[in-house]
Amino acid sequence: MHLYCHDHPETLTLETTVADARPGKVVLVESPFYPGGGGQMADRGVIRWTGGEVKVTGFEVSAGKLWHLIDAPGEVTGEVTGAVEAVVDPDFRRKMRQLHTSSHVLNALVFQQFDGALVTGVQMAEDGTARMDFDIPAADNERLRALEAPINDLIRQDIPLNFVYVPVSEAQATPGLIRSRSVAPPPTPDGKIRIVEIVGLDRQACGGTHLASTGGSVPIRLLKIDNKGRHNRRIRFGLSE
Numbered sequence: 001m002h003l004y005c006h007d008h009p010e011t012l013t014l015e016t017t018v019a020d021a022r023p024g025k026v027v028l029v030e031s032p033f034y035p036g037g038g039g040q041m042a043d044r045g046v047i048r049w050t051g052g053e054v055k056v057t058g059f060e061v062s063a064g065k066l067w068h069l070i071d072a073p074g075e076v077t078g079e080v081t082g083a084v085e086a087v088v089d090p091d092f093r094r095k096m097r098q099l100h101t102s103s104h105v106l107n108a109l110v111f112q113q114f115d116g117a118l119v120t121g122v123q124m125a126e127d128g129t130a131r132m133d134f135d136i137p138a139a140d141n142e143r144l145r146a147l148e149a150p151i152n153d154l155i156r157q158d159i160p161l162n163f164v165y166v167p168v169s170e171a172q173a174t175p176g177l178i179r180s181r182s183v184a185p186p187p188t189p190d191g192k193i194r195i196v197e198i199v200g201l202d203r204q205a206c207g208g209t210h211l212a213s214t215g216g217s218v219p220i221r222l223l224k225i226d227n228k229g230r231h232n233r234r235i236r237f238g239l240s241e
């Protein structure tokens, strides 16, 4: 599914129209919301119309449609029709963009310094922390802990991000471009994969929301490193403010 937020990452308030409605959920003609996936939490926010407002509590994708689950009984859903305003919670989105972009910086350094180690899991949390699991069979956790300073250097350098689309076959044939063993972003209807590039540092397939440049993030702290099985190293990190 094509996401509006990929083309318009800065648009958090959008005048749009209800395209379909069922009790407790609606489809919008255009939606600024990120519905979650790839370890990034779904956006929160509201849908407003003349005379009311409902919270968006979640998302369902079915038959290529993005359903916004709304905190409203059926009779209220009936009012959500025609022109509406869709509003993404800006603080929540900013936090997710910072966490997500910083996770790519961490991921880039682990990939480069630990023999192309792949990601086996990632999950961001609303408290401004995240965990990433890497397949690193043998490495001293001190070496991983030492990544905090270089990560924050790369954040301070305010490196721009680019977003491009490449054919699935090309993405699969390029070593390191699909970085995760567990999560691969779904291809677009025309068979392309979205690539997120931190210029000069890293390129990898990803379907989440990111900053325009690394400097949009506050510094991060590495909080904890656990050995989860022989191959699995779990790194917890958090935004420093």
Ligand SMILES: [Zn+2]
Pocket: 100, 104, 196, 206, 207, 208, 209, 210
């Ligand atoms: Zn990403």
